[in-house]
Amino acid sequence: MSLLECQGVRKSFGGVRALSDVMMSIEEGEIVGLVGPNGSGKSTLINVLSGFFPADSGRVDFVGVDLLGQEAHEIAAHGIARTFQIPRPFATMTARENVAVSYMFGREKHSLAQARVAADEWLDFTGLASIAESNVDQLNLQQLKFLELARALATEPQLILLDEVLAGLNPAEIEGSVEMIRKIHDRGITIVIVEHVMRVVMSLSHRIVVLDQGRVIADGQPDTVMNDEAVISAYLGGKRI
């Protein structure tokens, strides 16, 4: 059975249909690239899967549990973590405290003392060790994005949903980060990655799902999907990969 299975997930905001009938499944151990034009519903889907928005209808099964209608914190306890496209750190805490809180509440509950140790590990992993003591208002966008990542990892998820964590890196830096994501994957974590930088998506994904106007328009091997006419006209434009 798949790790995660979406069926007919719908979500509208007033007149805007952000998701209409999304069907998608994620297998354990996969890295799935989720791409699509701006406003196609990727972040909305992540919000629905992580319990931030209630879906209007549909079904989301995660290891056999129906997630719809569950609170975000319950979903986190099941083992789904996510990052925010626009970073949202805890503003009065240091980087370390940000990660520590997340470790305390993640899939398993930990004490404050344990959390401090674990936080340092994850900061190290994401290359933020040097700014562990910094208040978050001293960090730049990139550091904030990696902090998002560290925080999500600290919940010890089974499935992690990454919303544009690598946007804003230059090509050389991307190499290093791709390595890091692979390392996350090596720890047995299933990954859904949303990214507009095609070299990232192509080099990481085992499978790519393309959303357009809230619908899945393609799903398959990276090469196949990227040469799909619909995908090219909706998303890639003249620039084929």
Next chain:
Amino acid sequence: MLEIRDLTTGYGRAQVLWDVTASVADGEIVTLLGPNGAGKTTLVNALSGILRPWSGQVLLNDIDLTATRPHLISQSGIAVVPEGRRIFPDMTVTDNLLIGAYNKRARPHHEGNVERIYEIFPRLSERKRQLAGSMSGGEQQMLAIGRALMAEPSLLLLDEPSLGLAPIIVENIFEVLKQLNQEGLSILLVEQNAVEALNLAGRGYVLEEGRIVGEGSSGELLADERLRKAYLGL
């Protein structure tokens, strides 16, 4: 048109930029390269009035902007697409665009300009009254670009405009920039997609740890072995 002389600035007591000297000529597109945390955003913000310079000079058409009160900078012709968009989340799309036209020069033409922005970004015109904060990341980026164009700048500062945009939109935006440039707009572009940026620009600077460490035509920079390794991932 833009002359930066020995500019230093930073946050609180932490200095980020050290004696930066650079220029953008009339009608030119100049790109600014540099690793993460080098100070590119800091420079852009110091030029646009978001951040105050500590010392040094910024001259726009020989007018000293460091002596100008920050809110008058946009009047003198600079507009910015800031890093992280910094749209006004509680305001509608239209109102965000109108703020772009706040300065006295652009205000009289705001009606026509709004229509033009809507043509460039049809998605924005579908969502005129949506609160900007609820737009998708990419939509917000379009809005930030639209807002800057509303100001009718003579010099446009773009801090990673392609961030979070679908390839098809990026292509579109680069098209638009090229066209505006041909109409006389000068551009200072910070962009991670360096190859793309250098192709568009005529010239570039390399900023590292707050200092300008290199400068040259696009061709020269693209050919530089060290740069290719460090920034272009080639």
Next chain:
Amino acid sequence: MKSRRRALTGFAVAFLILLAVPHLAERMDWPGFYLTFMFTAFFWITQSSSWNMLTGYSGYFSFGQGAWFGVGVYTTAVLAGKQGWSFLAALPLAGFTALIVGLLLGLVVFRLRSLGGEIFALTTLAVAFVLAAIARIFAAIDGGRGAFMTSVPLPEFLGEFRPAMYRMTLVIMMLTLVTAYLIYESRLGWGLFAIRDDEQVARGLGVPTFRYKMAALGANAFFGGLMGGVWALQIGFVTVEDVFSIRVPLFVILMSVLGGTRHWMGPVVGSLIIFTIVDRFNSAGFENFNQVFIGSLLILLVLAVREGIYLRIRERWVATASLFGLIIAASVIFNSSSMVWKFLWALLGILLMALIPDRAWQKLALRRRPTPSESREDRETVDA
């Protein structure tokens, strides 16, 4: 966990020492007012610390302290004052009634996803008005007649009125402080801090936000109400106008903000300073300046010491403690009239210490000390 055990031992020791004070007072023939001064301080410490459990920790700004206090006051006023219950039987109900009212409010407001912090603040303000209206309407509660507490008998083992008040308020204060400390050091506390910074994100990381907010609100209301229940005795004649006035919430805010809302000790320090100053102003007969002074102090402190004075003085605790001791010693030698005055001078010394800006402090200190943000490392080890 070692530090927790140490802290709890500290609480126990403090409790035992304070418990001995009434005996000491009798032995040494202290003016009766000293006890009154102390138990009034306990009252304010309890009110502001309990307020801080909700507002300081979770960031939900509350004007509701007057409501919890008032519910507590009226519970004992009705049960012990009017219905003739024994006081100690009525007292726990003061806490529980406030708890129930608090949880009812929470049930309503915390269910609203779109509720902004400022709307929460105003709702809590409204609660006091609504309760006041209810008390006025129902004759069983007040009906505009007030309730006398002056002839309510107190159990003998508590002693005379003053020591009895002292002992009851002391116990409640200690319970409140231990609770505040335990929350601060626990997952509940950190969950609340996360809520304070970004509630949605906190929820996404696994913080059960609704339950946690209810817990904070409940603790706040319970201790506020419990102390209100005792305070009915000090009021003597309980009326709606007095009880549901804006005084309690505003003083509580003032005290906590002065002391600092980010740490459980902040409200304790803030309450002591504000209460002592106000008391001495009154004692000196400066009634015309009292208000002007409080107002000015408020403005000055909010501007000058952002994080509240407690975190500041902790950075400088050796110097602060020395100064405190020095002033007490000096005033004993030069024999200023009353102990409360000595205490005031010493507290003003602390205040002065806190007002020295960080930069000036670093220059003053012989060896360089880290600034608050730099010293988080050792703050954490202190807290851990």
Next chain:
Amino acid sequence: MNADLLTQAAVSGALIGGLYALMSLGLSLSWGALENINLAHFMFILFGAYVTYQLTSSAGIDPLLAALIVVPLGFAAGGLLQIFFEWAKVDEFKSLIISFGLFIILQSLARTIWSADFRSLDQSINPYVGSSFTVGSVSLQIPLVIAFVAAALIAFGTQAVMGRTFFGKAVRAVVHDPDTAQAFGVDHRRVGVLLAAIASAYSALAGVLIATFQSLSPTMAVGWFGIVFPVVILGGLGNAVGNFLAGIIIGVAAGVAAVIWGPLSASLVTFSIMVLALLFRPEGLFTRKAAI
């Protein structure tokens, strides 16, 4: 229950609701548009009333003419306070505390100047107190009619300015991100100061009108909390027209409730409305949900 009585109660309620709206608008704007919970507005009202009293009783000016002096004073005071707020970089929370400090100081200043005892304009110099006219069986109190009309004009005028002009948009931009607004040409200091000054002028005007028909005492300002806050919430922060309508709703509901269930029920009804509004429309009754 007699129909005339209810009509009278409703009409009087609507009129006094106009006054409530005017008393609340300054705070609402300051809170909603500038994110300052500026309790000093209560003092602008109080001083507006006392200065009117002073001008009228010592210089013999008609109380409404006193507005020509009092309103500019309010404007200046509010502007200066905002300059201070900007200088001190206060946030919403600090503004609450600082302005509460001011509240206490000014209240005791009023007591020093005018004593704690009640002051009221003598009938001989105040043509408005008790003056009224009747429409059918309903009589309308002139000071309240004036307040109502003023509140209506101001509410709709303010709404138009805030919604339609560049100034109004600039205000909202400035609150969230002054630096970015500045980069687009908004002088965030001037915008904030101007709006704060206008808001305070409204409060001062409310004070002028109060002086025409009520006795004044320094402590009366605290009593206004119970009216002003429900109106501000019900109307939606910063929403001038909503604020006006909320004033009327509160005024009518309290008036009618007082007739039917007695005066004790009035505040309960007022707050019940507020709580219901919070439950079902936490953003305020009249704030349009973001259109899409």
Next chain:
Amino acid sequence: GDDEGDAPTTTADVPTETSAAPSEDPIVVGGSLALTGFLAPTAAIHKVAGELFVERLNAAGGLLGRDVVWDVRDDESTPDQAAAIYERLITEENVDLVLGPYGTGTITAAMAVAEREGFVFPHHTASLTYAYTYACHFPTWPVGVDTNISNPNIVYDALEASGNPPATIGFVLNEFPGTQLIGYGPPNSDAGGAVSEAKKRGWDVVLEINFPTATSDWAPIASQVAEADPDFLYVGALGVDGPNLLTALDAINYTPKGHFYQWPAPGPLLGAPNADGAMSVTVFESHPPYTDDPEAASIVDEFAAKAAEAGIPYTLFDVQAATSWTAWQVLTAGVAGAGSLDQEEICDWLLNNPVETIIGTIDFDPAQQNYYGDLSVIKQIQDGKWVVVYPPEKALPGATPEL
């Protein structure tokens, strides 16, 4: 004893040992007043009265040959503050004597402290007569322990005396413990009050409204009053309730036929529309026969000057100032009578001797919780002034109640 019939006596009974200037430390009288908070408007009058009393006392040689200092603090109108203040004054600052604060709640709280510390406690303005049982409390709000019966009946007698008693009466009562006591009698008792007393006289009660102390919108009450249109309107009013109601009544063009206000702020009521004919209770007004005594006349004059100086708008010496004055007279008479500052001796002396005061002779009666009958008289606004109109022997010569 019951002094109701007595002519007003106005000797400020100050024992004067006319020796040289007092040499010892002054005698300190401690106390608080509601200088801020919701009771502050009226407390300001008590402050002026007390200061004037002390000034005159010292000018006349002080007490027991020593100067007297009044150490008055601000209790912010709150009882717990008042309790703390009296505790501080007595136990920390060791004042020699105390005098009660202003207002029922604060007085009750302070009285509890005085009782614990065994201090004689004269107080002027506590309205819940039934509740005060401390053996050494000395009330100078001279309304009798059954004020709920005696007070309305004085009013009703005046109405009957006008020759035009009402057939219908309406009640508008502040939800304040004191006014509720007068309206309905003590809680949990069948004694009744103004409402039942009116019924006993066969008058038809056509209106009964209770309103909260913080009422700001008077229109709904006014319309109900107009609708009921009673022959007489009995307003259990405090402070500016009266003028507010009158203004609201005037706005709907209604003029009450006859009206009474329990404890109004006197100045604002005078300035209210249609205030002529308004009645109230008092024990002293600044006109004959009260000012026939030269001593009283000079007090009235000096008070007016001092009140004006303190910025108080209505400067006539009347019921509030007079009861305050009386409390001071009781305290100083007790000390002088006992010849010492010993609290027990002072208390004893006061329990056993009548005191001559500005409002008449007072003889504290332990059987009546130290009350001594109701000394209230009725005053009415006539031609824009307050004048005492009933009973005739205390009325301004020639004045009678008008309806």
